[in-house]
Amino acid sequence: MAVRDHLRTLRMAAWLGWQIESNWARPLLFLLYSFIRPIAATLILVIMYLIIKQDVASDPALFSYVYLGATFYMFVSGVVFGITYVIHEDREHYQTLRNIYIAPMSLYVYVIGRAAGKTALAALAVVISLVFGIAALGLPFDPLMVDWPLFAAAMLLGLACLTALGLALAGVSLLTAKHSTSINEGVGGFVYLFCGAVFPITVLPVWGQAIGLMIPVTYWLELVRRSLYPGEGIEVLGGLQGFGDGTILAFLAISTMAFTALSLAMFRYADRIARRKGKLDMITTY
Secondary structure: OOHHHHHHHHHHHHHHHHHHOOOOOOHHHHHHEEEHHHHHHHHHHHHHHHHHHOOOHHOOHHHHHHHHHHOOHHHHHHHHHHHHHHHHHHHHOOHHHHHHHHHOHHHHHHHHHHOHHHHHHHHHHHHHHHHHHHHOOOOOOOOOOOOOHHHHHHHHHHHHHHHHHHHHHHHHHHOOOHHHHHHHHHHHHHHHOOOOOOOOOOOOOOHHHHHHHHOOOHHHHHHHHHHOOOOOOOHOOOOOOOOHHHHHHHHHHHHHHHHHHHHHHHHHHHHHHHHHHHOOOOOOOO
């Protein structure tokens, strides 16, 4: 019965989140925006790459490394920021957070469900960017060469890790005012810098590489690249060439479980403090 209730909560919260994400514009205009935005975002990085390297064909492995990292990093903003922004929206904008608390459902499931719309848009943006890269930019891709089981396992663990990070920052948002958005963006920038999203972590100083190896996102992006381009030389760029796919998958699984436990503890602690200090209906009015 509990599982059925959680699934119903997840479904209804996801439906609500999608309505909120898409009802500000006409469907065709929203769809056009959904196509143009990821392409524009990836083109910025491509132009930067071309200025530095001058030619994509000169180093296709490096171009694939950079393009895939930037593309799949869209999930970080979609999942992590999608979860954390639910707290701000329901408390400040819609002023319904206190009602959600007294409703007979799991707050965790509701928050994750509400962010499902942003996650779906992030997945659409990733697919659009990949298709655009293959069709317009010459990004090499052979679906018969892809290690699909490894890709599926990496995506499952990666999304679980990003969900855990989102719940941790959602707990922080419970205790902060509207400017908690800046905290979320700061964390996103920190992860972007140290996880090897657009450049190998080997270019970082030793202490920077140590930080990168403690972030589960580093292992997730590495596995995504390796699974989509097995045997294409892309595995020698990320600084993890000394580890096999199974070892990196184990690192990702262990770090994701540890991170999930830590994030749940942070959220529960922030939840208790927010209830005690009456921050569940705190409105900053700016």
